[in-house]
Amino acid sequence: MPLPAFLRRPSLVTQIVIGLVAGTLLALASPRAGAAAGLLGTVFVSALKAVAPVLVLVLVAAAIANHRRGAQSGIRPILLLYIVGTFTAALVAVLASFAFPTTLRLALPDDIALTPPDGIGQVLHTLLMQVVDNPVNALMTGNYIGLLAWGIGLGLALRHASDGTRAVLADFAHAITWLVRLVIRLAPLGIFGLVAATLAQSGLGALLDYARLLAVLLGCMLFMALVGNPLIVFLKTRRNPYPLVFTCLRESGITAFFTRSSAANIPVNLELCRRLGLPEETYAVSIPIGATINMAGAAITITVLTLAAVNTLGIAVDLPTALLLSVIATIGACGASGVPGGSLLLVPLACGLFGISTDLAMQVVAIGFIVGVVQDSAETALNSSTDVLFTAAGSPARVDATPDPIA
Template sequence: MGDQQKAPVKKGILGWYFNFNLLYRILIGLVLGALLGIIFGQKILWVAPFGALFVRLLKMIMMPIILSTLVVGASSISPATLGKVGIRVILFYLLTSAFAVFVGLMMGTIFQPSAEMATLASEAAGKAAADIPLSQTLINIVPTSVAQAVVNETVLQVIFFAIIFGIGVSYLRISKDDRLQKAGEAIYMVFDGTAEVMMRMVTAIMQYAPIGVLALVAEVFAKQGANVAGSLAIVTLACFSGYIIHIVLVYGGLLKLNKLSIRRFFKDAKDPFITAFVTRSSGGTLPVTIKASANLGIPKDISSFSLPLGATINMDGTAIYQGVCAIFISLTVTGHSFTLGQMGIIIVTATLASIGTAGVPGAGAIMLLMVLEAVGLPVEAGTAVAGAYAMILGIDAILDMGRTALNVTGDLTCTTVVAKGMGQLDKEQWA
């Protein structure tokens, strides 16, 4: 999910660049890159290092973001709070996110979006992952060495450790022993500070994204020609089809199962939905979502816990995006989709990674890096994977509008259903 924060007006020689909307800059970079690649062909390949730099910057921050945000997210939830409400809310969020990845994979399988690009090195990497059984992959989630997992960028192992470590920190923070409580707070503040620094680094790196996208896409079109352009429209169609199906089947189904009026729900849910779609920020939409929850008769003690938590760990729209884009990149690079084992890996990775997905521009794209790493398709400069990834990043802002709106709607749906299940929903508001 993205977060289109309003940046302060900047002055100076490059003020015009930084004050121009990042969404439009990235889209312009995508179009210019395609045009330059088509017009100049191999002569434009001198821009390739600028694209390689962007890829390296993204990969540089991937592991620190996973560690810091997941530890902070897990340690922010007090074990004492994880009672009936907490467990129900978290289960709903994780289950709907896992199903969303499945929807995304199905949309990718149905629409089969791909571009005619291939490299033998990337193809070998993709096929190597298929040889690992799903059972072994699940066992491998538990690292034997955390340091080695970080150095080798073994994403699932790092995610597993960060969550367990964060839960341990949460226990220290509520300890009655003053020494342990202070230690827990100190550890939390270190990771919280690190997470804040990483968020600012993401924001800074995304300012370079238009240039990086231009260079990467120019390289792709210079080498591959214009035969990749139509695939982006198919990716967009596949994602938005998944968003609509998820709202109708999952959210509509949950409301129906709990005998709640879908029309009544969307009467108030439409406000946060539209706000999230326009702003691309679930955090910025949170006040609107909380107001809608009050109108729906949800008690404050439930909404104040569930909705902010959902903004952190409930990423259904982002999960659908991961499934579609992963299949697009796999078909583009290897010529074939994923095996059932690899799809299982994607579901596990995307669901767990969603717990720590940051609410900043480009967060969904960084999460996609993690998913690709997990299935043996690392984004390396100069490869077809990097080229396909660059094309996805070029339309990421468009996809982000839909997935953020879906994320916010999911937060409100799950919170409503939990309140109904706990018998705390004000029925008068639904009369």
């Protein structure tokens, strides 16, 4: 009996699913072997993080330098979609927390050594300092805000360069893109190692004590992925959004779920945008920006954990305060780092709105790290897949929701 076509010539997504299942089986059969297989996942994520900064700098500069005069880049509507999506996610989290209130068992561990921001001013100050960062330091530390600033500046300056110079820059961008596609082909092995190591080392037993909190968090993220974001895209495009939504979740969300880093998923998203036929001058800028400020999942995490602490302490919350919390969560989420657990350090910022002390807020952060085995993965999957979704929705080009296969 012949094998089905998807097994004879499996797509990259099929290979990733096979790696996921294989990693799960290995961790269950031999936790020690599963932990050892984690090296494959570490190498994969490290390779993505290594190539992403150079890719962003070169691709942004090349896209702007070779931008055709009079052509529409479509960046402004995409930025608006990012902000609307993040604020909507915060409102959804507020409503869900009111409908399904959760409480926490607060017990401060002895080994917490985290430094939350003092206020919105510090978050904005940090963002400003990232913009003016040294380009070499930005490359070394993965500062994508700084890389964007330098990429935009170089691109604008090189628009007046000779055709040969701009052609060399474009060829360099294509070479880096080729390397990225090579790294992405390793995704099945990387996912295999990440799943095996996570299940072998962490397990899911620790999550049972926080099942209700996780249900609210994941429920909000699922609602945004399947209802909130599609509605926003429909209002923008007036077309059925679900083929594109499912494509983004499948092609971008799966890898983001396991890498747990919006920054590491930038190469994956850039490749998906290319396969969707989007204008390079649009996605070369919008995807790195989205990895920094398009943080619907982070807004949900900040809001739900803050209101869980509020409910635990018996603090009354009125509607104006809830709306203010949504605004703070939106601004804080935009300043969240694109690395695992980046949104959790913004929880004390939101807790300060209700007069909750830093010590109590850091207890909530500690609980966030416990549930982060699942929460942070789902958060990153929502954030990163939405980058492509909103880029496609706001792009001036017409999008086919079926991407070309990776060559």
